[in-house]
Amino acid sequence: MEPHIPKPTVVLAGVAGSGKTTIGRALAQRLHVEFVDADDFHSQAARRHMLEGQPLTESQRQQWLSRLVDGVTGRLPVVLACSAL
Numbered sequence: 001m002e003p004h005i006p007k008p009t010v011v012l013a014g015v016a017g018s019g020k021t022t023i024g025r026a027l028a029q030r031l032h033v034e035f036v037d038a039d040d041f042h043s044q045a046a047r048r049h050m051l052e053g054q055p056l057t058e059s060q061r062q063q064w065l066s067r068l069v070d071g072v073t074g075r076l077p078v079v080l081a082c083s084a085l
Contacts, residue, residue: 036071038081
């Protein structure tokens, strides 16, 4: 009988266009875990803010991180793509 090896949670961080989503989806499939994109947890207001070329405020960033933690905690292990450098 093979020993049980827990599945890891993996965080892929990088700038936009660096391949986080492509690599993350392939890795999640290989590990048989869910792929999560941290950008999906931004509010509409924060998305508009970023589209206008404005950096997020500390408050917006904190709200995003709180939603991200709440949204991922019950789903672990996952592969998470995140541009929070």
